[in-house]
Amino acid sequence: MDTADRIAEKPVSEPQRTAVLEIKQLKKAFGSNVVLDDFNLAVYRDENVVVLGRSGSGKSVLIKCIIGLLKPDLGSINVLGEDVLALDHDGLDHIRMRIGFLFQSNALYDSMTVRENLEFPMRRHLKNMNTDEVNERVNEMLSNVGLLHTIDMMPSELSGGMQKRIALARTLILKPEIILYDEPTTGLDPVTGREISTLMVEMQEKYKTSSIIISHDMKCVKATADRVVVLVDGKAHAIGSYADIRQSADERVKQFFE
């Protein structure tokens, strides 16, 4: 399965702005703690949408609902034409192949080398891929992030920034159409953070992905966002371009820029 092939299969007459991901009236509560309440968002093809929100506002919960790690209480989530909440186990696996997820804590497998970490999603999802193809893909992704020399190292031997890049390489390894980034630059120094933001934009151009980026690092937001959504009280409080949001007079939006 190649991304380019999949796009080519689509009818040419399709309108330019197709929503690849659509969330409607999403609600998620843990006991009495209502995290998301009537949240709506659409992401279009080749677009980066940044979700801004304070710590604990439910940003991670939102993208975990999208990929089916958490079950929302109400609402609908449509990804690449599939209703995620109605999918059975195999259907969910199938849609997960087309979505990349960069975890907030990288989630690299400690007991595996960098190579094995990158091979893991391929070996699991694409059982009939042969060894040469697997190796080639691993090398391609590692060179994308400039870390080919770490291929036989353990994640614990790498710095935080390097781990983040390896995690990004693993996220990209199945050439997903949609990528969900959970705070990609949090915990990194400003220089490394900028490198990661640049890398994200490069990869987006190279592989033509659409993404949701969760962040409260304004440099990263500025570098990557086509649109910004401000998540307040479980709702999409404001949506607009970076410039729009930057100039917003709303107190609850302004606080992110102080």
Add this chain to the structure above:
Amino acid sequence: MQGKEVKWKTFFSETGAISQFTGWFFHEFLRPRYEFREFLRQCFVIGYKSLPLIALTGFIMGLVLTMQLRPTLVSYGVEARLPDMVSLSIIREIGPVITALIFAGKIGSSIGAELGSMRVTEQIDAMEVSGTNPYKFLVVTRVWATTLMLPVLTILSDAVGLYGGYLGINIRGVMSLDLYINEVLNTVVFSDVIPATIKTFFFGFAVGIIGCYKGYNSKKGTEGVGRSANSAVVLSSLLIFIIDLIVVQITDLMGLN
């Protein structure tokens, strides 16, 4: 009164959760896909990691037990029965229980910590989105490995313990190894060995399932991981004694004592 009620509540909800977790094991372990490679890797890691410690403790256990028993037997004038006493105690009770407790300390805590840190660093979530059932890949393989490895380790520990007993006899007396082995084999019968071996499977299962349960449901943060490892050891050690108690009742009722 309030505090007590809360404790009872957590006790019951925890028991319920562990039962559910265990039920999940029986639900999952028969269905494909089978993570056979990971299972073998876990057997190797679990067996190999605890081997030196278990051999050492087994040896000391046999030696010390013999030296402690000798004065009593001497005072009754039945010193010659020392090999019988030592081998029966080791094979029926002390070998399985001590080995299981060491195993719980070593393996139960490491499973709890490993899965706990995988949980808090989202590695378990990452597996799930990579088309892998993490319960199967992580839990089922480890529980099988502990269930099958502990009996093997116990047999080994028994053997080393018996050798320790032989050395213990020869500190104050003289007995050839041939004679010692003969005495042991004449004393120990199948009804000693079988229940003792069967219970080690249950001990191994308990250590595996509790370690996995605690790790898999670890709370966020590094202290959550530490707590998982710690409570895995405490709870599985307690369970080992409870299982031991149940098994002794059953063998007693069956007239195997």
